[in-house]
Amino acid sequence: MITPEQCRAARGLLDWTQQELAANAKISNQTVRNFEHRSSELRDSTAQLLRMLFEANGVVFIDENGGGPGVRLEKPVKSGD
Secondary structure, three states, rough: OOOOOHHHHHHHHHOOHHHHHHHHHOOHHHHHHHHHOOOOOOOHHHHHHHHHHHHHHHHHEEOOOOOOOEEEOOOOOOOOE
């Protein structure tokens, strides 16, 4: 669904702190911190919420394809195309 590494990378792409992610997702800072440091797992519903939030802000999740899972920003759509 979403790995701690993808979470950290997605935050980096959006230039969000852990606190900003927590505020946008309406979850605790500790939840984000623990997940990213692999201290605890996320509930499936929370992982899905984070992924949807990132995707709504232009993050594309890349599934495991032999090189490991990742993230990137979607290509902006040019107006008038």
